[in-house]
Amino acid sequence: MDVDIVSEEENPMLHRTDVTFELTHDEATPSRLQVRDSLAAKLNKDADEVVIRKLDTKFGMRKTVGYAKVYDSSEYATEVEQEHMLERNKITTDEGDAEAEEA
Numbered sequence: 867m868d869v870d871i872v873s874e875e876e877n878p879m880l881h882r883t884d885v886t887f888e889l890t891h892d893e894a895t896p897s898r899l900q901v902r903d904s905l906a907a908k909l910n911k912d913a914d915e916v917v918i919r920k921l922d923t924k925f926g927m928r929k930t931v932g933y934a935k936v937y938d939s940s941e942y943a944t945e946v947e948q949e950h951m952l953e954r955n956k957i958t959t960d961e962g963d964a965e966a967e968e969a
Contacts, residue, residue, distance in 0.1 A: 867891045867900070869908050872931075881942040882935050885909070889930040895923045896930075902955060905934055914940035917947055917955050 872886040887905060889896070896904075898918050906913045915937045923930040937943040944952060944959045952959060 867896055867904055869901075869904050871908070880946055881938040882946070885934045885936055887932050887934065889921075889932060891928055891930065895921070898954060899956060901930075901932060902934075905932075905936075909936055911936055912940065914957050915943060917943055917951055917957070919951065 868890040870888045870890075872888055874886075875884045877884055885905070889901060889904075898921065901921060902916050902918050903913050905918070906916045909916070917935045917937070918932060919935060920933040921930055922932065935943075935947070937946070940957065943957060947957075
């Protein structure tokens with residue numbers, strides 16, 4: 867799986883970079899977590915700092931276009947991102963961990 871960065875736009879107020887990328891794959895479309903890990907490795911970031919917002923694969927194509935938000939730290943990601951996006955990207959919040967321990 868090859869990841870190519872198409873564009874990067876800094877967003878200093880939210881402590882993040884908005885990234886549009888293109889992914890070339892041999893088999894079926896990779897999972898969101900596989901894409902997140904590959905993009906994080908390419909950008910030298912921790913996987914918890916990368917939130918994949920969108921993946922779009924055209925039918926029959928081996929190319930996927932995606933959009934991600936890359937935060938300066940995982941704390942900024944948990945502060946800014948919506949809960950369902952954190953769940954999709956398997957990013958745990960401190961509050962979620964505390965609730966799980968209480969239950």
